[in-house]
Amino acid sequence: MAPRDPWPSSLLLDSMLRALQLTVLSLDREAISPVPVFVLVMANLAGMVTVGAGIAFVARLALNRLRLWLQTWNGRERAVLFGFGTINRAVARHMAENDYAVTVVDKVFDDSARQLAAIHGLVLVAADLADPASLSPLRLDAAERVVVALGNDMANVELGTSLMRKNGPLVFMHVADVQLAGSLRQLGREGLSFLGGRGAAGAGPGWTFSLKEEAARNLMIKAQLALSARTMGQARVHLVIVGFGDQGRAVLLETLLDATAAGLAPPRITVIDREADCLALRFAALHPRLMDSSIPDEARPTLVFLEADMGETDLAANRQLTALEDQVPITAYVFCCGDDSVNLDAGLRLEQAMRRGARHTVPIYLAHRGAGMLPDALRQENRLSILRTFGATYDSVASSPLLRNDPDGPAKLLNGAYNDQAVEQGLMPRPDHRIDDNSAWAGLAETLQESNRRAIRHANTKLLDLGLRWRGGTMAGLPSIPHDVATFFHHVEAGLRYPGIIDDDDHGQAGSAEIDMARCVLAEHRRWLIDRAMDDWRQRRHGETRDNRQRIHSNIVRFADLDPKSKRFDAMMIRALLAHCASLSPEMAPQAFPLNKVCAFIEADGALAQGALGKATDVALAWSSNLSAVTAAQADDIVERLREWSLNPFATRLTIILGRTLDTRIGQSGMVSMAALVTRIDGAVDADVQLQVVSLHGRGNAGLSDTELKATMA
Known part of the structure; x- marks a missing residue:
């Protein structure tokens, strides 16, 4: 072979x-x-x-x-992003949409990353982040911003601090752990100095940010819990948080401040988690002043931890939820279990229980970070739905301080306005020359800087308490206030009888404007007490003096126990906020208007009985419990009136009050059911007007009488 x-x-x-x-x-x-x-x-x-x-x-x-x-x-502002996971992909889109030149640095890039880069004009650079030499071609000295989001908190902080240079770019480090983010802010630059090198104290500008904290802050603006509680006739905000990971903790801390409002008792927050007992002990160890008797009774919130697995519970028959509803009416639910699908499943089951009348109907907010979809696909949300989402990554990025030249700018301005008002009212000595806002801010301890940041986040609640309304009120940003309105409130505050302010019911004031201002001042003191407790401040004991370093204060007492001068310091924050908003240009911020509420009631014959909508900022709409449908002509008239009103610049809020479950049945042809009418109103009313549906009928099908409905509306 x-x-x-x-x-x-x-x-x-x-x-x-x-x-x-x-x-x-x-x-x-x-x-x-x-x-x-x-x-x-x-x-x-x-x-x-x-x-x-x-x-x-x-x-x-x-x-x-x-x-x-x-x-x-090329003359455009430039940003360099380290890491290209979910967070920095949203950051890249947001910055590219704001005309930034964006460079992205990571070890490897997949096809989806290259496709996103092609769409938004990003420059992708593969580099070894552990090798400083591989970063030298990036020209970081020619960048205005650096964002570090590698998927690991310590890696973010370590790399971010190594990039902080004097006169260098602003460095933002993402920290997912809410507790770590708070600790780093409390320690300021010293919290980063243990890493040494350029990240030590005295280096260039650097900030940590947490998208979970941003999501919680956006939720407060969107939900307006205090306003919702008042609309439902509740004595306090009662928020039920299901799931107590980082997102749940961030929501709880923001709610403690945001739900402290004029005329309402201190908030109650109920936490439901299958490991609630252990989580309660940990929370008490991290925030002891919030759980003990350090906060005076008039301001002390009620925090309750219940152990249950809502994913394996019949939400319609759950006895714990029934007991909660009977003890203190619930204002809203927030589901933040850490998994979008778990939140959606539990939220849908609770919504069905509400629609069947097995649960009181209140808003349900679901933490939903999204599956990487383009942001435009998540923009539209049904304003009539009980279920609402929050926490989408792109939305949290868009509201974060990443594009601000000075992330602390609003807080600095508020602190400067506070000092100016205190000097003007004789509460602080007048300096030889005014200290500029940046210098005044630099002289504050980190805990006082954080207090000002919280105060600016509480600003929306204060303005609502004062009876001011503005379009787009559920979006971040403060409104512009006319100078004459700010001056009016300043005069009202100056005329308060401070010795007479004891509590919400015993205010000792002459007129309605003075009563409202007194309640706002009292609420501000309560907010400040909670703020101090968050940072572990305590009341001074006998023989002690105030000590900022040891966090000892002499005013952690009931408002009635303060001396007259100290009482006015609480009012200075309100005066400062009004002065700050009066300085904002109406071209750059929505204009606020004094509250002008009109009640519109649809009688049993389908006729709309109302005062003239005129220049109403708020309209409350309800109808007779005997009415299940209106004629087509009546429906057209109602929808057109509300549409025309909503186009006015002062139209801000439409509240539809349900005295019973919505009836979808139509008795005869040519008639429009009330459910269909509500849907038509939603489609006709301008998108900048906040539309809220409030159900007052509770569990079961028993409705409110017309007399009860009209009394609630008034």
Whole structure:
């Protein structure tokens, strides 16, 4: 038998392998002679491919270097992002939409990353983040912002602090752990100095941020819990938080401040978690002043932890929920279990229980970070739905301080206005020259800086308590207040009888404006007491004096126990807020208007009995419990009136009050059910007007009488 040819040219894969060996490994051709022609062709092709790949690789590097160079000279502000996971992808989109030149740095990039880069004009740079030499071509000195979100908190902080330089870019480090984020803020630069190097105290500007905290703050603005509690006739805000991870803790802390409002008792927050007992102990260890008797009774919130697994519970028949509803009426539910699908499942089951009349109907907010969809797909939300979402990554990024030149700018302005008002009212000595806001801020301890940050976040609640309304009130940002309105409130505050302010019921004031202002001042003191407890301040004991370093204060007492001068310091925050909002340009911020509420009631015959809508800021709409449908002509008239009203700049809020469950049945042709009417109203009313549906009928199908409904509306 003749020997078999060692190089059978009929096998393609074998031939390609030999070609690669000939080209790359330079094997001796005589040792494998004779070489088939096909192998020689493949060898040359392999060489050409190898050279082409090398040229393409070098060209890509050169093109990236060129694009980096062009970014530094094109006149646009530039941002460098380290890491390209879910967070920085949302950051990249947001910054690109705001005309930033964006460079993204990571170890590797997949096809979806390259596609996103092509859409938004991003420059992708593959680099070893652990090797400083590989970062030198990035030209960080030519960037205005650096955002670090690598998916690990310590890696973010470590890399971020190493990039902080004097006169360098603003460095933002994402910290997912809410407790760690708070601790780093409390310690300020000293909290980062243990890492040494450029990250030590005295280095360039750097901030930590947490999207879970941003989500909680956005929820407070969106939910307006205090206003909802008042609308439902509740004595206090009662929020039920299901799930107590980082997101649940952030929601609880923000609610403690936001739900402390004029005319309402201190909030109650019920936490439901399958490990509630352990979580309660941990929370008490981290925030002892919130759980003990350090806060005076008039301001002390009620925090209750219940152990239950809502994912495996019949929400319609659960006895714990029934007991909660009977003890203190619930204002809203917030589901933040850490898994979007778990939140959605539990929220849907609770919504069905509400629709069947097994539970009181109140808003349900679901933490929903999203599945990486484009932001426009998440923009529209049904204003009539019981279920509402919060915490979408893109929305949290858009409201974060990433695009601010000074993330503490609003808090600095408020602190400066507070000092100005205190000097003007004789509560602080007048300096030889006014200290600028930046210098005054730099002189504050970190705990006092954080207190000002919380105060600016509570501003919306204060303005609502004062009876001010503005369009887009469920979005971040403060409104512009006319100077005459701010001056009016300043005069009202100056005329208060402070010795007469004891509590919400015993205010000792002459007029309605003075009563409202007295309640606002009292609420501000209560908010301040909770704020101090969050930072572990305590009341001074006998023989002690105030000590900011040890966090000892002399005013952690009931408002009635303060001396007259100290009482006015609480009012200075309100005066400062009014002065700050009066300084905002109406072209740059929505204008606020004094509350002007009109009640519109649809009688049993379908006729709309109302005062003239005129310049109403708020409209409350309800209808007779005997009414299940209106004629088509009546429906057209109601919808058109509300549509025309909603187009006015002073129209801010429409509240639809249900005295019984919505009836979808139509008795005869030509009639429009009340459920269909509500849907038509939602479609007609301008998107900038806040629309809220409030159900007052409780569990079961028993409705309120017309007299009860009208009394509630008034």
